[in-house]
Amino acid sequence: MEEDYDVVIVGAGISGLSAARYLLAKDSNLNILLLEAADRVGGRTFTVPLKTETGTDSWDLGAHWVGRCQTHIMKLLEEFDIKTHPQYLTGRKFLQVGKDNSVKSYMSDIPTLSLLALLDLDRAMKRIESLAKEVDQNDPLSCKRGKEFDGMTMETYINQTMWMAESKEVMEVALRGVLGVELCEISFLYFLTYVSAAGGLKNLVEATPYMAQEYTVQGGCYQISLRMAEELGDSRIKLREPVTLITQSQDTAVVTTESGKTYKCKKVVLAIPPSQIAKINFNPRLPPVKRELHKRMPVANYAKVVITYKKTFWREDGSSGEVVTNGGPSTESDCTSGPLCLVFDDTSASGNPGLVAFIAGYQLVEWRQLNDASRKSSVLKCLAQFFGEQVHDYIDYAEKDWEAEPYVGGAPVCVAGPGAMKYYTVGLREPFNCIHFAGTETATIWTGYMSGAVQAGHRAAIEILLDLRPQTVSGQDLIDNNKPFKLPNT
Ligand SMILES: Cc1cc2nc3c(=O)[nH]c(=O)nc-3n(C[C@H](O)[C@H](O)[C@H](O)COP(=O)(O)OP(=O)(O)OC[C@H]3O[C@@H](n4cnc5c(N)ncnc54)[C@H](O)[C@@H]3O)c2cc1C
Structure with a gap:
């Protein structure tokens, strides 16, 4: 039998949950249902218990950091009284780039590169910062050279404007670490749009105060999703209900799930990644521009490894635990390099020692082919280059390759390839x-991050309220959620 709702939200990740909360905060009488394909809420947030010397503690295998520049997620943490924990950064850092894979260490924020490579890198970063400032989130293609930048990959741009192999490689590793893609896979205009949504390149890549890697979340990021779900209540969330078909008539929609159940509603929110939207059937079909964009925004390749230890032996040796690496030499016959791109100290707020390592881009595609034992041994051998043989003496080890999550398919985000941006504005956000x-x-603020997920959920909720409950939407709501003002029903 068909059930009747005001709003059906597809996807109970941070964005879908935030949309539901926003709608109910404005009108608690709205009849809202969340349909989630997986057997848990939270999507790309996922926290697991790992063994410690004295018991267990929680570590994130999905979303990891927050920073004060990410206002939407910070506000949510405050509302739920979830505490943060500063990222440990004291001591030596390591950089491994170059054909010889040599490991260099440094103490400041400036990596150990030749003077020319440092100048090249600094110039490139400043140029990207300045170009990103010209991007209008609601129409990226309209910026100066927009069409040209969309026609080129990040690799083309870097080859045209940077001179030193070492500094280019740092950019390559940084992109892999932040977005999970290779330089040749991403539209340069999309990258600028991503940087602009974060308010600048440094905000994205640094772990210093106010930046994106400023804090971890005490007890893990999954709590954020769980707390929102608890507040909404079990009756509003149906798990294991993958949506397969959405049929629309004049002002109603019918949402059908894999089990054959149907839900009638006035409004639908699709709070799922573009690559997952492409798997749903629509009647009538989504407009061609949207279909085209969804095809051109594949999800990136991202995996995380967390390893717990008895001691923070790297700290005792004067190291912060931070590593930026091209992976170093290959340790397995099927891989062209070692697996890692970024490593950080991941000691919990309660003081249980741990390291977190990221595997991304082509390195992940290679690593994925190895058996369990080789995957683990390649990670440990790679870590040993920086922290010594003590890395093998661990308590617990957990890895998560997000490709294996059927309704997420990869991580941390879907990215646009060259030529996709002409479909971006209408294709991505415009309601159908x-x-x-x-x-x-x-999201238009912090795309790709939990903060962006909250902002996008709020923006979609406001669009719906402007139609269903226009009297509840204030000018401040529009400003806070960056929704260009449009009079209701015009
Ligand atoms: C390893 C990793 C590290 C990250 N690091 C950070 C970080 O440090 N800081 C940060 O802010 N962000 C980070 N992120 C990104 C962050 O997790 C995401 O931006 C955010 O969680 C996305 O939320 P969302 O609700 O938009 O999407 P999702 O979390 O993907 O939620 C979408 C939900 O929709 C469901 N779904 C999909 N298809 C269907 C369907 N057909 N029917 C019903 N349900 C469906 C999915 O199962 C999923 O639960 C990281 C992500 C990963 C994986």
Whole structure:
């Protein structure tokens, strides 16, 4: 039998949950249902218990950091009284780039590169910062050279404007670490749009105060999703209900799940990544521009490894635990390099020692082919280059390759390839009759991050309220969620 709702939200990640909360905060009488394909809420947030010397503690295998520059997620943490924990940064850092894979260490924020490579890198970063400032989130293609920048990959841009192999490689590793893609896979205009949504390149890549890697979340990021779900209550969330078909008529939609159940509603929010939208059937079909964009925004390759130890032996040796690496030499016959790109100290707020390592881009595609034992041994051998043989003496080890999550398919975000940006604005965010689009990929502030997921959820909720409950939307709501002002029903 068909059930009747005001709003059906597809996807109970941070974005879908935030949309539901926003709608109910404005009108608690709205009849809202979240349909989640997986057997848990939270999507790309996921925290697991790992063994410690004295018991267990919680570590994140999905979303990891927050920073004060990410106002939407920080506000949410405050509302739920979830505490943060500063990222440990004291001591030596390591950089491994170059054909010889040599490991260099440094104490300041400036990596150990030749003077020319440092100048090249600094110039490139300043140029990217300045170009990103010209990007309008609501129409990236309109910026000066927009069409040209969308026609080139990040690799083309870097080859045209940077001179030193070492500094280019640092950019390559940074992109892999932040977005999970290779330089040749991403539209340069999309990258500028991503940087602009974060308010600058440094905000994205640094772990210093106010930046994106400033804090971890005490007890793990999954709590954020769980707390929102608890507040909404079990009756509003149906798990194991993958949506397969959405049919729309004049002002109603019918959402059908894999089990054959149907849900009638006035509005639908799709709070799922573009690559997952492409798997749903729509009647009538989504407009061609949207279909085209969804095809051109594949999800990146990202995996995380967390290893717990008895001691923070790297700290005792004067190291911060931070590593930026091209992976170093290959340790397995099927891989062209070692697996890692970034490593950080991941000691919990309660003081249980741990390291977190990221595997991304092509390195992950290679690593994925190895058996369990070789995957683990390649990670440990790679870590030993920086921290010595003590890395093998661990308590617990956990890895998560996000490709294996059927309704997420990869991480941390879907990215646009060259030529995709002409479909971006209309394709990504513009509602299609009763269907509204949320999910971090549609955010205009902190795209790709939990903060963006919250902002996108709020923006989609406001679009719906402007139609269903216009009297509840204030000018401040529009400003806070960066929704260009549009009079209701015009
Ligand atoms: C390893 C990793 C590290 C990260 N690091 C950070 C970080 O340090 N800081 C940060 O802010 N962010 C980080 N992120 C990104 C962050 O996790 C995401 O931006 C955010 O969680 C996305 O939320 P969302 O709700 O938009 O999407 P999702 O979390 O993907 O939620 C979408 C939900 O929709 C469901 N779904 C999909 N298809 C269907 C369907 N057909 N029917 C019903 N349900 C469906 C999925 O199962 C999922 O639960 C990281 C992510 C990963 C994986």
